[in-house]
Amino acid sequence: MSSWADTVSSAPPPATTxxxxxxxxxxxxxxxxxxxxxxxxxxLDVPTGAVFGLLGPDGAGKSxxxxxxxxxxxxxxxxxxxxxxxxxxxxxAVTPRIGYMSQxxxxxxxxxxxxNLEFFATIRGVGRADRRTRSQALLASMGLDEFTRRQAQHLxxxxxxxxxxxxxxxxxPDLLLLDEPTTGVDPVSRREFWRILAGLHRAGKTVLVATPxxxxxxxxxxxxxxxxxxxxxxxxxxxxxxxxxxRLLEVSATDPRAALAVVRTLPGVASVHLxxxxxxxxxxxxxxxxxxxxxxxxxxxxxxxGVREISPDMETVFAFLAEADAPPGAGSEVAS
Amino acid sequence: MSAKxxxxxxxxxxxxxxxxxLLIRLLLLMPVLQLIMFGYVVAVDVRNLSTAVVDLxxxxxxxxxxxxxxxxxxxxxxxxxxxxxxxxxxxxSGTIKVALVIPQGTQDRLxxxxxxxxxxxxxxxxxxxxxxxxxxxxxxxAQFNTDRRTSSGAQLDAPGIDAxxxxxxxxxxxxxxxxxxGLIAAIMMISLMVIMSQAVVKERESGTLEQMFVTPxxxxxxxxxxxxxxxxxxxxxxxLVALGGLYWFKVPFNGSFWVVLVGLLLxxxxxxxxxxxxxxxxxxxxxxQQAVMFLMIxxxxxxxxxxxxxxxxxxxxxxxxxxxxxxALEVLRGAFVKGSGFEALAVPMLALAGFGVVIFGAxxxxxxxxxxx
Numbered sequence: 001m002s003s004w005a006d007t008v009s010s011a012p013p014p015a016t017t018x019x020x021x022x023x024x025x026x027x028x029x030x031x032x033x034x035x036x037x038x039x040x041x042x043x044l045d046v047p048t049g050a051v052f053g054l055l056g057p058d059g060a061g062k063s064x065x066x067x068x069x070x071x072x073x074x075x076x077x078x079x080x081x082x083x084x085x086x087x088x089x090x091x092x093a094v095t096p097r098i099g100y101m102s103q104x105x106x107x108x109x110x111x112x113x114x115x116n117l118e119f120f121a122t123i124r125g126v127g128r129a130d131r132r133t134r135s136q137a138l139l140a141s142m143g144l145d146e147f148t149r150r151q152a153q154h155l156x157x158x159x160x161x162x163x164x165x166x167x168x169x170x171x172x173p174d175l176l177l178l179d180e181p182t183t184g185v186d187p188v189s190r191r192e193f194w195r196i197l198a199g200l201h202r203a204g205k206t207v208l209v210a211t212p213x214x215x216x217x218x219x220x221x222x223x224x225x226x227x228x229x230x231x232x233x234x235x236x237x238x239x240x241x242x243x244x245x246x247r248l249l250e251v252s253a254t255d256p257r258a259a260l261a262v263v264r265t266l267p268g269v270a271s272v273h274l275x276x277x278x279x280x281x282x283x284x285x286x287x288x289x290x291x292x293x294x295x296x297x298x299x300x301x302x303x304x305x306g307v308r309e310i311s312p313d314m315e316t317v318f319a320f321l322a323e324a325d326a327p328p329g330a331g332s333e334v335a336s
Numbered sequence: 337m338s339a340k341x342x343x344x345x346x347x348x349x350x351x352x353x354x355x356x357x358l359l360i361r362l363l364l365l366m367p368v369l370q371l372i373m374f375g376y377v378v379a380v381d382v383r384n385l386s387t388a389v390v391d392l393x394x395x396x397x398x399x400x401x402x403x404x405x406x407x408x409x410x411x412x413x414x415x416x417x418x419x420x421x422x423x424x425x426x427x428x429s430g431t432i433k434v435a436l437v438i439p440q441g442t443q444d445r446l447x448x449x450x451x452x453x454x455x456x457x458x459x460x461x462x463x464x465x466x467x468x469x470x471x472x473x474x475x476x477x478a479q480f481n482t483d484r485r486t487s488s489g490a491q492l493d494a495p496g497i498d499a500x501x502x503x504x505x506x507x508x509x510x511x512x513x514x515x516x517x518g519l520i521a522a523i524m525m526i527s528l529m530v531i532m533s534q535a536v537v538k539e540r541e542s543g544t545l546e547q548m549f550v551t552p553x554x555x556x557x558x559x560x561x562x563x564x565x566x567x568x569x570x571x572x573x574x575x576l577v578a579l580g581g582l583y584w585f586k587v588p589f590n591g592s593f594w595v596v597l598v599g600l601l602l603x604x605x606x607x608x609x610x611x612x613x614x615x616x617x618x619x620x621x622x623x624x625q626q627a628v629m630f631l632m633i634x635x636x637x638x639x640x641x642x643x644x645x646x647x648x649x650x651x652x653x654x655x656x657x658x659x660x661x662x663x664a665l666e667v668l669r670g671a672f673v674k675g676s677g678f679e680a681l682a683v684p685m686l687a688l689a690g691f692g693v694v695i696f697g698a699x700x701x702x703x704x705x706x707x708x709x
Contacts, residue, residue: 072549092552100550106543110355111348122344123551151355 099168158189345561516581532611591671
């Protein structure tokens with residue numbers, strides 16, 4: 001199991017340093033729970049300084065992957081390294097450089113905000129002076145400084161997440177492994193949380209963040225879409241968007257279901273689906289789409305017809321990619 | 337091993353304990369409550385039993401016998417009816433618990449060197465009174481016979497008064513004197529099992545156990561940090577019971593402090609290990625509680641804490657050897673009551689050491705495995 005790690009660490013190829021291999025490198029990583037395969041022989045490379053979004057539905061294997069990288073879970077097969085150190089054989093070299101935030105709230109509920117910070121920082125060997133300055137700075141930047149004496153169990157959902165992040169940052173890790181940090185958090189807190197992550201990114205930290213929210217993918221420098229324990233797509237948000245062939249159109253009409261039925265029959269239309277009260281259309285033909293679509297809909301007797309080209313958001317991109325993956329015709333009602 | 341990290345963990349456990357006012361109150365109240373329960377209710381001693389004496393002999397010897405009874409403190413002579421027939425209504429109404437009948441000619445028989453039978457009637461409706469009362473009575477009569485022989489210069493095996501009660505009882509073996517030493521061991525077991533079983537499962541439930549894995553903390557440090565506060569707490573509870581027993585209930589302590597200390601220390605490892613094992617296999621705190629209850633009932637019944645092992649059916653008796661508390665009781669009762677030393681208590685000491693090594697060892701291995709997982 002450790003042969004791969006041994007090879008790289010004992011005989012590094014010339015000009016290949018740990019940072020060149022990136023923050024995270026995983027090869028053939030696999031984890032099963034009984035008969036269930038949570039992560040299925042997966043390769044992953046996260047460059048240093050990236051904000052890497054791990055997207056996918058519940059049960060896709062995001063948490064299992066992150067927990068293996070955080071050295072909390074031992075892989076069934078394969079190997080992963082963090083900054084060139086194996087997560088299985090060199091745990092002691094890995095843990096000081098990572099900050100792991102689990103999906104569940106994992107602070108002591110009956111200790112105060114300040115005590116939790118103090119406890120986890122001290123246990124990680126952060127000195128007294130550093131503990132004081134860092135906790136003051138972190139709590140102030142997260143707006144938690146008024147609540148230092150409050151017990152963690154009495155914090156709101158957003159504040160709990162921020163406390164966990166602050167705790168994770170006290171020993172100044174180079175890599176943050178965040179497992180769905182914004183799940184169950186109100187939109188304002190979510191935005192604020194991402195503002196903090198953006199600051200960490202500017203400070204040069206590497207962030208691996210799992211999220212079920214497609215809109216959060218837009219804020220990442222790199223993304224990977226995980227499903228069934230495998231990476232289905234990965235790249236930059238732009239390169240993922242570029243995977244969608246043709247142009248994306250939004251069609252509105254007083255009766256969107258009738259519009260959908262009409263559009264589906266037209267040549268040049270690759271896929272159609274209903275999103276709320278508009279119809280999303282992927283136009284694959286090289287010709288200009290707005291004119292022909294409008295006239296076809298008007299000719300079919302529909303009222304209030306409007307057609308405009310939109311730039312694809314991540315949600316739509318993955319919906320189309322999933323549809324392309326699925327058997328023909330199965331995904332025409334994909335809507336969220 | 338970092339002493340700093342261990343200290344931090346201990347601080348954290350104590351801080352959490354302090355924040356749980358109900359738990360800390362329960363832990364302090366429990367020994368006090370148990371002392372009161374076992375000291376006053378279960379181990380009640382029989383004193384000042386109302387006694388009637390029917391003295392048909394009316395001699396020096398019969399009056400000496402009466403004096404021996406009333407001077408013991410266990411019997412208070414409240415009635416002196418003229419005939420045996422008058423006893424029945426007194427017993428029926430509960431006015432007296434014990435009756436002593438000294439037949440006519442008792443002194444003459446004793447003078448002739450014959451056996452002099454006397455009758456002792458005990459109210460059997462209360463089994464404890466009847467057993468203890470008749471036990472004391474036979475003890476007093478045995479003493480009376482010895483005194484009479486020594487003062488009259490008669491042979492030691494000369495016949496004397498023969499009481500028709502045959503229950504053996506040692507009046508110095510007050511039930512509380514065996515109950516309190518047992519309670520010290522039982523309290524440690526209950527307390528450690530109840531809190532330790534919650535210790536790890538609580539961290540699993542709160543997710544902090546996983547967070548702990550990402551820190552440089554070692555399994556050994558974690559264990560020491562977890563076990564120390566609760567061991568200290570259990571020690572405080574035991575001290576409370578021991579002090580209450582020695583100074584309030586005046587339980588005599590005849591043995592060596594070191595025997596008690598070593599015995600309790602060995603037993604503590606067993607208790608810590610059992611609690612830890614339960615905490616590791618349980619998924620939730622509720623499950624852990626049920627597992628503790630499951631273990632506690634056979635322990636209390638089979639260890640001899642409440643029911644004497646000798647009175648259990650022969651088929652059941654070997655099972656008592658599977659209960660660690662059985663041996664802890666043997667050590668503590670032996671040391672307190674009989675003043676037994678290490679040599680006399682070698683077997684239960686070794687048994688406790690064996691249980692400690694196996695159970696505590698298993699819990700350490702299980703913890704390491706769980707943490708490595």
